[in-house]
Amino acid sequence: MGAHPQGGSAIQVTSIGGHPPLHTVKPLGRTLFNRVFAAIYALSILALLFYHAKTLFYPTTLVYFSVTLALLISDLVLTFFWVSTQTFRMFPVCRKQFPENLTKIMERSDFPALDVFICTADPYKEPPIGVVNTALSVMAYDYPTEKISVYVSDDGGSALTLFALMEAAKFATHWLPFCKKNNVLERSPEAYFELNHTCTSEAVNIKKVYESMKVKVEQVLERGKVDDEYISSDQEREAFNKWTRNFTRQDHAAVIQVLLDASKDKDIAGYLMPNLIYVSREKSKASPHHFKAGALNALLRVSGSMTNAPIILTLDCDSLSNDPETPLRAMCYLCDPATRPQLAYVQFPQIFRGINKSDIYNAEFKRLYQINVMGFDGLSGPNYLGTGCFFQRRAFYGSPSSLASPEIPDLAPDYIVDKPVQSQSVLALAHQVASCNYESRSNWGSKIGFRYGSLSEDYHTGFRMQCEGWKSIFCDPDRPAFLGDVPITLNDALNQQKRWSIGLLEVGFSKYSPATFGVKALGLSMGLAYAQSAFWAMWSIPITAYAFLPQLALLNKVYI
Ligand SMILES: O=c1ccn([C@@H]2O[C@H](COP(=O)(O)OP(=O)(O)O[C@H]3O[C@H](CO)[C@@H](O)[C@H](O)[C@H]3O)[C@@H](O)[C@H]2O)c(=O)[nH]1
Numbered sequence: 001m002g003a004h005p006q007g008g009s010a011i012q013v014t015s016i017g018g019h020p021p022l023h024t025v026k027p028l029g030r031t032l033f034n035r036v037f038a039a040i041y042a043l044s045i046l047a048l049l050f051y052h053a054k055t056l057f058y059p060t061t062l063v064y065f066s067v068t069l070a071l072l073i074s075d076l077v078l079t080f081f082w083v084s085t086q087t088f089r090m091f092p093v094c095r096k097q098f099p100e101n102l103t104k105i106m107e108r109s110d111f112p113a114l115d116v117f118i119c120t121a122d123p124y125k126e127p128p129i130g131v132v133n134t135a136l137s138v139m140a141y142d143y144p145t146e147k148i149s150v151y152v153s154d155d156g157g158s159a160l161t162l163f164a165l166m167e168a169a170k171f172a173t174h175w176l177p178f179c180k181k182n183n184v185l186e187r188s189p190e191a192y193f194e195l196n197h198t199c200t201s202e203a204v205n206i207k208k209v210y211e212s213m214k215v216k217v218e219q220v221l222e223r224g225k226v227d228d229e230y231i232s233s234d235q236e237r238e239a240f241n242k243w244t245r246n247f248t249r250q251d252h253a254a255v256i257q258v259l260l261d262a263s264k265d266k267d268i269a270g271y272l273m274p275n276l277i278y279v280s281r282e283k284s285k286a287s288p289h290h291f292k293a294g295a296l297n298a299l300l301r302v303s304g305s306m307t308n309a310p311i312i313l314t315l316d317c318d319s320l321s322n323d324p325e326t327p328l329r330a331m332c333y334l335c336d337p338a339t340r341p342q343l344a345y346v347q348f349p350q351i352f353r354g355i356n357k358s359d360i361y362n363a364e365f366k367r368l369y370q371i372n373v374m375g376f377d378g379l380s381g382p383n384y385l386g387t388g389c390f391f392q393r394r395a396f397y398g399s400p401s402s403l404a405s406p407e408i409p410d411l412a413p414d415y416i417v418d419k420p421v422q423s424q425s426v427l428a429l430a431h432q433v434a435s436c437n438y439e440s441r442s443n444w445g446s447k448i449g450f451r452y453g454s455l456s457e458d459y460h461t462g463f464r465m466q467c468e469g470w471k472s473i474f475c476d477p478d479r480p481a482f483l484g485d486v487p488i489t490l491n492d493a494l495n496q497q498k499r500w501s502i503g504l505l506e507v508g509f510s511k512y513s514p515a516t517f518g519v520k521a522l523g524l525s526m527g528l529a530y531a532q533s534a535f536w537a538m539w540s541i542p543i544t545a546y547a548f549l550p551q552l553a554l555l556n557k558v559y560i
């Protein structure tokens with residue numbers, strides 16, 4: 001990194017002290033053609049705008065003037081989108097990782113610990129069995145198991161989700177050794193069984209165990225409560241007792257439940273399990289909760305007080321891991337002394353399941369989640385896409401050169417937690433930092449952690465980190481690292497677009513607008529690239545104008 005491939009066509013290799021390389025980067029071919037094409041295209045845009053301007057100055061009628069003005073405005077908006085798109089087309093790059101070389105530069109026992117954050121918010125919109133599959137798929141990563149801690153944030157504060165995860169913890173003791181022994185690629189059980197891999201008796205048996213867990217989780221969901229017959233120990237009962245009569249999703253105390261403890265819980269083969277921790281932060285109608293950014297900041301602090309791993313993976317509950325090697329790929333950058341000091345995050349693309357081949361609704365968002373990101377990657381690095389992203393914890397605490405210290409030293413990114421996750425002092429601190437008033441009058445959301453003020457917290461956070469001087473890397477291996485879900489109803493899809501547009505405009509019109517602050521901090525190309533997303537909603541102007549004006553003009557015999 002640093003030396004980006006601008007102007008050269010050679011593959012850049014980073015090798016460490018004579019060891020084989022961990023990664024390479026090379027510019028994508030065809031950029032020259034695109035630049036020539038862009039130059040010609042730019043000239044025709046100028047000609048079009050000149051034509052509009054000329055006709056505006058010599059209008060024949062008021063109607064003619066208004067139509068031309070509307071078209072000029074529309075074309076100016078389209079020009080802005082075209083110009084900003086060119087920033088993505090100037091230096092797109094393609095990267096390769098060599099995870100097999102990782103153990104040649106460091107021992108597996110020296111791999112950094114990894115905290116995984118999984119967000120869920122509503123058991124009826126995001127079925128708990130899906131959350132369970134996502135959690136299992138990362139718990140079974142090909143990575144030193146005792147170094148993995150999976151934190152599930154439940155913003156729905158639902159006992160149903162907690163129940164599902166308790167069941168997942170039990171099933172994991174069978175599933176993890178099964179995956180490792182049989183070298184399974186699909187480490188989400190649902191994805192594995194869908195492929196009909198059940199040819200051995202061992203696979204048939206484990207499928208039975210999975211199915212019985214799934215039935216239980218779905219029955220509980222259907223009943224809407226965890227009945228006594230489903231509770232198998234006093235410890236579990238104690239956990240569910242936290243759902244008192246006045247517990248609602250908008251108003252309740254923090255619930256933090258350690259479901260698996262990496263220091264003592266073992267799988268059926270006798271190996272240690274990862275940590276699995278359920279977190280539902282405290283909510284109160286009187287305090288702002290800041291949606292997902294608030295949930296993630298609570299997780300940053302809770303995980304900080306319990307394990308404080310230097311690397312964090314953020315996932316939406318529908319983002320299944322599709323490749324157990326993924327953390328090793330991310331570590332190719334995060335453990336490389338050449339890239340690490342300035343590297344905030346390694347972003348994997350969002351790729352979706354269940355889209356039909358022709359994708360007539362463009363649900364794949366390929367341009368947003370894959371194509372443009374390669375363009376960003378050749379500049380200062382991709383934007384943060386909200387899921388499938390490995391962060392350095394340090395990047396949440398100020399710029400690479402100056403640490404923004406948190407209020408309590410135990411939350412500092414380099415603090416070493418030397419007590420077990422279930423010790424009383426650790427749990428007490430975890431509850432304290434998950435409280436809803438903890439952030440008031442602090443730097444959380446402004447200078448520390450995920451940034452508030454936008455519904456598109458992912459875009460906002462990545463952008464602000466880059467403005468602070470952090471870099472990022474796009475990692476797009478051939479086998480998709482994660483597979484997610486897209487909204488399948490028109491209503492959900494429209495709501496998503498509305499939420500994104502509002503969130504992006506909130507950044508676009510803030511004092512940190514990419515068009516002003518961004519251009520100053522990141523330079524013209526990166527500023528423009530970020531501005532394109534911020535003002536995405538402006539597409540509605542040319543779309544509306546071109547949808548109606550030509551037809552109306554034709555019907556009314558106005559020549560344009
Ligand atoms: O108050 C909230 C709201 C949402 N979520 C979680 O946030 C994730 C994303 O929400 P979703 O409704 O699925 O939004 P999408 O539009 O599908 O998500 C895209 O856009 C979001 C930003 O708008 C990003 O955060 C996501 O990572 C990105 O996949 C889900 O796991 C939710 O459970 C919370 O934890 N708390």
Ligand SMILES: [Mn+2]
Nearest residue numbers: 316318485486
């Ligand atoms: Mn989603």
